[in-house]
Amino acid sequence: MIRSRFTLFVSLLSSTPVLAQPATQDDAALSEIVVTAQKRVENLQDVPVAVTSVSGEDLAALEKGTIESIAQQTPGLSFSRAGGQSFIYLRGIGSDIQGSASDPSVALNIDGAYVGRFELGATQFFDLDRVEVLRGPQGTLYGRNATGGVINMISRGPGSEFDARVRASYSSFKRREVEAAVGGPLNDMFGVRLAMRYSKDKGFTDDLDPRGSNRIDDQDIFALRGTFAVNASDAIDLKLVVDHTRSKNGNTSVFPLDNIGLAQTRGAVPTKFGQTRNDLDTFDHWTTSGFVGQAGVSLTPELTFTSITALRRFNQRFLFNTDGTEIDITRTQFKRNYRSFTQEARFNWDSERLRAVVGGFYLDEDNKGTLGLPRIGGVAVPTTFVFPARTKTKSYAAFADATFYITPKVGIIAGIRYSKDKKDDRTLRGSIAGADGIFGTNPLVLNGSRNVKDQWDAWTPRFGIEFKPNRDLLFYATASRGFKSGGLNSYDLNAPFDPETIWAYEAGAKTELLDRRLRLNGSVFHYDYSDLQVSTFLNGFTVVTNAASAKIDGGELEAAVRAARGLTLTGSVGYLDAKYRDFLTPFGVNPNGTTRIIDVSGNRLRNAPEWKLGGGIDYDAPISDTLAIHASAQASHTSRTFFSQFNENVASNGPLTLIDARLGLGSLDGRWEVALFGKNLTDEEYLANVVRFTSTTDFAKDTARIGNALGYPAPGRQIGVQVRFDF
Numbered sequence: 139m140i141r142s143r144f145t146l147f148v149s150l151l152s153s154t155p156v157l158a159q160p161a162t163q164d165d166a167a168l169s170e171i172v173v174t175a176q177k178r179v180e181n182l183q184d185v186p187v188a189v190t191s192v193s194g195e196d197l198a199a200l201e202k203g204t205i206e207s208i209a210q211q212t213p214g215l216s217f218s219r220a221g222g223q224s225f226i227y228l229r230g231i232g233s234d235i236q237g238s239a240s241d242p243s244v245a246l247n248i249d250g251a252y253v254g255r256f257e258l259g260a261t262q263f264f265d266l267d268r269v270e271v272l273r274g275p276q277g278t279l280y281g282r283n284a285t286g287g288v289i290n291m292i293s294r295g296p297g298s299e300f301d302a303r304v305r306a307s308y309s310s311f312k313r314r315e316v317e318a319a320v321g322g323p324l325n326d327m328f329g330v331r332l333a334m335r336y337s338k339d340k341g342f343t344d345d346l347d348p349r350g351s352n353r354i355d356d357q358d359i360f361a362l363r364g365t366f367a368v369n370a371s372d373a374i375d376l377k378l379v380v381d382h383t384r385s386k387n388g389n390t391s392v393f394p395l396d397n398i399g400l401a402q403t404r405g406a407v408p409t410k411f412g413q414t415r416n417d418l419d420t421f422d423h424w425t426t427s428g429f430v431g432q433a434g435v436s437l438t439p440e441l442t443f444t445s446i447t448a449l450r451r452f453n454q455r456f457l458f459n460t461d462g463t464e465i466d467i468t469r470t471q472f473k474r475n476y477r478s479f480t481q482e483a484r485f486n487w488d489s490e491r492l493r494a495v496v497g498g499f500y501l502d503e504d505n506k507g508t509l510g511l512p513r514i515g516g517v518a519v520p521t522t523f524v525f526p527a528r529t530k531t532k533s534y535a536a537f538a539d540a541t542f543y544i545t546p547k548v549g550i551i552a553g554i555r556y557s558k559d560k561k562d563d564r565t566l567r568g569s570i571a572g573a574d575g576i577f578g579t580n581p582l583v584l585n586g587s588r589n590v591k592d593q594w595d596a597w598t599p600r601f602g603i604e605f606k607p608n609r610d611l612l613f614y615a616t617a618s619r620g621f622k623s624g625g626l627n628s629y630d631l632n633a634p635f636d637p638e639t640i641w642a643y644e645a646g647a648k649t650e651l652l653d654r655r656l657r658l659n660g661s662v663f664h665y666d667y668s669d670l671q672v673s674t675f676l677n678g679f680t681v682v683t684n685a686a687s688a689k690i691d692g693g694e695l696e697a698a699v700r701a702a703r704g705l706t707l708t709g710s711v712g713y714l715d716a717k718y719r720d721f722l723t724p725f726g727v728n729p730n731g732t733t734r735i736i737d738v739s740g741n742r743l744r745n746a747p748e749w750k751l752g753g754g755i756d757y758d759a760p761i762s763d764t765l766a767i768h769a770s771a772q773a774s775h776t777s778r779t780f781f782s783q784f785n786e787n788v789a790s791n792g793p794l795t796l797i798d799a800r801l802g803l804g805s806l807d808g809r810w811e812v813a814l815f816g817k818n819l820t821d822e823e824y825l826a827n828v829v830r831f832t833s834t835t836d837f838a839k840d841t842a843r844i845g846n847a848l849g850y851p852a853p854g855r856q857i858g859v860q861v862r863f864d865f
Contacts, residue, residue: 167654168700173270174250174290176539177279177444177495178486183648186551186604186614188214188273188661188694194266194294198305198317200770200800201815201860203263203337205256205289206826210774210796211752213694213712214273214287216745218781218827219390220850224256225827228273229663230690230716230746231286231640234827235673235682237628238474238505239529239563243638243671245276245284248291249379249430251448252282252480254503257424262383264361265319265333267294273694274663275620275642277598278553281499281535285620285640293379296321296329296367302865309815309858311356313339321365329367336360342853343391343414347464350416351388355851358386373436382427389420392462392848395788395828399461399846400515400836406463411823412854415464424454424474440489444497445482452476457577461515461834462848468833471510471522471576478503494540501533509629510575511833522575524582527565527628534558539600551602551616558595559623563588567631588631596621596637610650617643625671627682636684641666657698665690672783674723685783686720688743704758716746723783726842734842741785747792749777760806768802768811781828788847789828796822804862813860821855 171182175189182191190212192202202208205226209217216227218234225234226244233243246253248262263269269291276284300322307315314337321331341356361383368376391414394402409415428450435443456472484497505528512522539553567586572578602616620640626632646661670685692715698708718741725736742748754772761767778792797819804811830845837843 166700168650168657168698168706173268174292175270175272175288177484178488178493183610183612183650183657183659184606185648186602186612186616186646187276188644188646188659190215190271190273190696192269192271194268197263197266197269199802199813199860199862200798201307201309201315201817201858203315203335205263207263208269208271210776211710211772212271213696213710213750213752214692214714215271216747216779218745218850220827220829225745226256226286226289227745228271228286229665229692230688230714230743231665231667232745233622233671234744235625235627235671236680237509237626238507238527239561239565239626239628240671240682241283241622241625243283243622244286245280245282245288246291247280247288249293250290250432250446250482251430251450252280252482252499252501253450254283254478254501254505255452255476257452262291262293262361262381264317264335265294265331265363267292274644275598275618275640277618277620278537278539278555278600279495281537281555281557281598281621282501282533282559283622285622285638293363293365294319294321294331294333295365295377296323296331298323303863305860305862307815307858307860310856311339311342311853313337313357313856313858327369329369331365333363333365334361341388342856343412343851345388345391345414345416346409347415347417349418349464350459351419351421353388354391354414354416354420355853356387360384375434377432379430379432381429382425384425386423387421389422389456389458390850391416392459392829392850394462395847395849398836398839399463399467399834399848401461401463401465401467401834403836403839404465404467404515406461406465411851414462416459416462417464417466418457418459418469420457420459422454422456422458424452424456426450426452440487442486442488444484444486446480448478448480450476450478460831460848461846465515466573467515468831469510469512469514469573469575471512472507473576474505474507476503476505491543492540494538496538497536499533499535499537501531503529503531503533505529505531507628508576510570510577512573512575513833514573519571520573522570522573524568524570524576525565525629526568526582527563529564529626529628530562532560533623541604547606549604549606551600551604551614553600555598556595557598557621557623558593560591560593561623561625562591563626563628565626565628565631586631588626590626590634592624592626592634594623594637596623596639610654612648613646615645617641622671625682627673627680629680632682635671635682636669638667638669638671638684640668655700658695659697660693660695662693663691670718670721672721672723674725674782681724683723685718685723688716688718688721690714690716690743690746692716706756708754708756710750710752712750714746714748714750716743717741718743718783721783725784726844729841736784738783738785741783742780744780744782747777747779749775751775762806764806766804766806768804768813769800771797771799773797781825782830786847789830791825791828794822794824795820802860809864811860811862813862815858815860817856818854823854824852825849826852
């Protein structure tokens, strides 16, 4: 079965989408891909790291506007969402722990600046130059919370020539989307670029209850970005990127996956996939804004200095129908106010024998959040349990990384980073009378508090060797350590949990063959993962524990081939054997009321499918002296994915196969195009996540207190039309 799927997808040969270029280009070889994965400008084929790069042109043309949209086609990358937050996993490493005092396990960087929360970059996929996905621990160059890897988002700059573009689309769910950008040089010194994105729809889930918000799983997003560049001299370049995003929607839907919920006992009407009965005026409203200031100074032909200063703010108000039915059992309320300041400064040395970077990093983060959990069903008087929390984090790091070429073909890689994180957390526990909770006027009755200061530090080295026998071949082997600091559970008064660490061993090859018409990049890896931070529900609240250890083995292969003039095929296969080595975790209660401890050793890690395959085709051909067609199709297959450490079928997804396609007609010079596109063409019904809530369960049925399983649906089939004009 696996062999037949592999043959199918490799025959289609697709991984990351590579849209065909205008037919007038030279088709003799694949185009070079430039990345900054190692904090210097390099050809992708010269980087001894597993990197997938997706161009901004491909993202826009294929209507890929979020991190979730590129996960289908990127080896090792998995996405899930819950409670208004996004969770990213790379090669089985990630985190779904929510709250102000915990961190992700995959780092997000926007224009070179670290961003501490994925939702801050979830909707920034517009007018980008590219997105880079670095797989594997990046503890030396990126440090903070890059245990699983890094996602870099690089926005488009002003450029050397005037450029203006408009892209608009209309598709299923009454989605209207417009992107526009204009920029270029004002004179020999100054350049500017302005970009915007607007997207609105009625939601991919129908709300059948007129009492609710009547729009759910929808989006209403408006985003702006301004980029200002100054070429002060031949040696000094300055850039400032300023952005603001506003998002308002009716929140996400969930639906029961079992019959042990209190809502079902009380007569909730079952719904089919794509429908819900939401009796509440739910919402998820947030804004984010910030800036990134970059300064580059060329001190000598070999030595440059770079400074990156960034400020980011995020504010959110959130009301969620936790039980997912028209029977009012419980709700989830949330408020958040987040601010972060980061500063990185580094020196880069680039000579024939030595390529090195040395620098320092500082973060100051203030994260305030209040969780409200109203209990309505099963109680005589509605009461809201409330957890106000505020965490202040300061992080310091110093790092150095170098490749020394002992011969022109052989380089020795060595790097080290020292990181220190300090967290000052104050969490309260109390209750508010009534169901309005944190959005009402009744006072908080305090019944507990926690005030903890803690700190963690670590050394994260990297060692390796690279061998480049000629310009078209690179072989490498590395050993690196990743570190994610400890934290606290903001949704209860538990003690701090410990850091998690990983040792990763990887060997890979990057090759270009047949006069650079064929590109093959592959890697194999082994991870020793210690003290994983894992959450579960117990007695109505979230519990966070450190798993003892896990083992991850795997391999990935990406391919691209220029098969003929205008025809590009690309492909990938990823294999992942990710299992807990030793892990005892709470799961419900025993008949005598004591906590039940389950041994999940040998279970697969969450969001770590065993197989991930991709396939597709991109074709571009002239049909007249002025017109060309542009066609592409993609398919991806993911084996079963578990959303919890217990590996229950009810809390899993797949196997899943998704197919997208696009057909465009445009001018031969690429100035305009009209296209039809489709996503999830077979209308697969699948889930973005599954969570067990003990707050929605009927304890008369759920005697083990494991919680009611509820699923977050993903979008169904989407068909649309897109128009584009470039000036």
